[in-house]
Amino acid sequence: xxxxxxxxxxxxxxxxxxxxxxxxxxxxxxxxxxxxxxxxxxxxxxxxxxxxxxxxxxxxxxxxxxxxxxxxxxxxxxxxxxxxxxxxxxxxxxxxxxxxxxxxxxxxxxxxxxxxxxxxxxxxxxxxxxxxxxxxxxxxxxxxxxxxxxxxxxxxxxxxxxxxxxxxxxxxxxxxxxxxxxxxxxxxxxxxxxxxxxxxxxxxxxxxxxxxxxxxxxxxxxxxxxxxxxxxxxxxxxxxxxxxxxxxxxxxxxxxxxxxxxxxxxxxxxxxxxxxxxxxxxxxxxxxxxxxxxxxxxxxxxxxxxxxxxxxxxxxxxxxxxxxxxxxxxxxxxxxxxxxxxxxxxxxxxxxxxxxxxxxxxxxxxxxxxxxxxxxxxxxxxxxxxxxxxxxxxxxxxxxxxxxxxxxxxxxxxxxxxxxxxxxxxxxxxxxxxxxxxxxxxxxxxxxxxxxxxxxxxxxxxxxxxxxxxxxxxxxxxxxxxx
Numbered sequence: 001x002x003x004x005x006x007x008x009x010x011x012x013x014x015x016x017x018x019x020x021x022x023x024x025x026x027x028x029x030x031x032x033x034x035x036x037x038x039x040x041x042x043x044x045x046x047x048x049x050x051x052x053x054x055x056x057x058x059x060x061x062x063x064x065x066x067x068x069x070x071x072x073x074x075x076x077x078x079x080x081x082x083x084x085x086x087x088x089x090x091x092x093x094x095x096x097x098x099x100x101x102x103x104x105x106x107x108x109x110x111x112x113x114x115x116x117x118x119x120x121x122x123x124x125x126x127x128x129x130x131x132x133x134x135x136x137x138x139x140x141x142x143x144x145x146x147x148x149x150x151x152x153x154x155x156x157x158x159x160x161x162x163x164x165x166x167x168x169x170x171x172x173x174x175x176x177x178x179x180x181x182x183x184x185x186x187x188x189x190x191x192x193x194x195x196x197x198x199x200x201x202x203x204x205x206x207x208x209x210x211x212x213x214x215x216x217x218x219x220x221x222x223x224x225x226x227x228x229x230x231x232x233x234x235x236x237x238x239x240x241x242x243x244x245x246x247x248x249x250x251x252x253x254x255x256x257x258x259x260x261x262x263x264x265x266x267x268x269x270x271x272x273x274x275x276x277x278x279x280x281x282x283x284x285x286x287x288x289x290x291x292x293x294x295x296x297x298x299x300x301x302x303x304x305x306x307x308x309x310x311x312x313x314x315x316x317x318x319x320x321x322x323x324x325x326x327x328x329x330x331x332x333x334x335x336x337x338x339x340x341x342x343x344x345x346x347x348x349x350x351x352x353x354x355x356x357x358x359x360x361x362x363x364x365x366x367x368x369x370x371x372x373x374x375x376x377x378x379x380x381x382x383x384x385x386x387x388x389x390x391x392x393x394x395x396x397x398x399x400x401x402x403x404x405x406x407x408x409x410x411x412x413x414x415x416x417x418x419x420x421x422x423x424x425x426x427x428x429x430x431x432x433x434x435x436x437x438x439x440x441x442x443x444x445x446x447x448x449x450x451x452x453x454x455x456x457x458x459x460x461x462x463x464x465x466x467x468x469x470x471x472x473x474x475x476x477x478x479x480x481x482x483x
Contacts, residue, residue: 016079019174026150053213060110060397061114089101118390133377134325137376145308204236208405263451265399280411283304286302309359325375333374336371337367
């Protein structure tokens with residue numbers, strides 16, 4: 001039965017997840033400042049982002065599964081405490097090496113997303129689940145936008161270390177409130193953590209994401225990049241075989257094969273490619289001096305303000321989606337969100353000569369993000385057994401991140417493949433990049449059409465463990481109990 005203080009519980013979950021989302025993007029605009037302050041090279045400074053990405057990708061599904069097994073509140077508090085330590089270490093970091101280690105520690109916070117969705121499903125009344133997940137998704141989406149917008153003013157007024165001191169204060173208060181007021185979820189999965197599966201999952205994720213993030217520095221044809229991609233294929237195959245044969249898999253592949261899950265994950269991959277790549281390259285576009293034939297020569301703060309419409313619209317549409325879903329259905333909202341992303345990126349490829357055009361595109365894309373984030377989470381949560389919520393939503397977030405890495409890597413090739421004598425990209429590089437991202441979001445909209453539809457006014461009934469087809473050997477060993 002749902003417990004009291006759901007508003008306070010939601011506030012704790014939203015604060016934790018929002019801070020983690022903000023940490024994803026908060027440091028990106030300040031990387032040149034960090035590079036100068038810590039006397040390091042640009043290639044080394046990029047590891048501040050890469051380390052965070054890799055860590056979050058590894059820990060998000062693993063700790064989501066741990067929460068399903070040992071308790072989501074217990075795991076949530078532990079993760080918040082680790083994020084607190086990571087922020088404190090980053091704020092005090094005397095060298096770039098320590099800062100990179102701190103970012104690895106902070107990446108553990110990726111598990112806050114699946115844990116929060118699971119707690120909402122377990123603790124809130126059925127009528128509140130959809131709206132609460134939509135609202136939390138809006139906070140998560142807006143958190144990334146807040147990071148981009150707030151970084152410039154914080155660094156200008158204070159110092160880059162305050163990008164971490166502020167989260168230290170917020171997360172510390174969140175830990176204390178979570179300990180006191182967030183209830184422990186009663187739903188537990190059976191079994192234990194498949195550490196072999198966890199190790200193989202971590203290995204193939206690192207082998208895939210590391211060359212994607214470093215290919216611009218190492219070279220796409222380098223031995224390291226090609227070798228890691230080959231290793232990723234081998235490790236991914238080994239992981240699939242291990243999970244399929246395990247009695248207690250880390251990620252139940254039968255759940256991943258559910259129609260609503262695999263189609264939503266496909267949308268997450270494609271839409272994530274467009275979203276994260278836009279976040280990575282739009283600030284650089286507007287900061288390019290107009291002498292390059294495009295760009296506005298904006299500073300970090302001004303470029304963040306041009307993305308402010310995205311922050312506002314993604315939050316509003318995320319909140320609104322919770323009220324629209326009972327009327328039009330999550331599938332419609334997901335399709336509309338991805339389509340809006342495609343429209344916005346198509347507009348950006350054609351019209352980017354004036355700052356108001358960029359601001360308009362930012363706002364339209366924000367509408368798409370808010371709708372897509374909320375509906376993806378609701379589709380996954382509403383389609384899997386309660387005991388699989390953490391693992392399934394963790395993988396959805398991970399797949400979105402993988403898509404973002406792929407989108408950013410490919411866009412980087414298009415943007416930086418041919419440079420002007422000044423060293424700046426040609427305008428055509430950005431135009432081709434934005435066009436590619438528009439095509440990816442259009443692909444996401446088409447993939448969303450494949451999501452099984454539920455009648456408006458009803459949530460897709462969540463699968464139970466008996467609804468998931470068992471492997472052939474299990475079916476042969478267990479007598480049929482369902483007519």
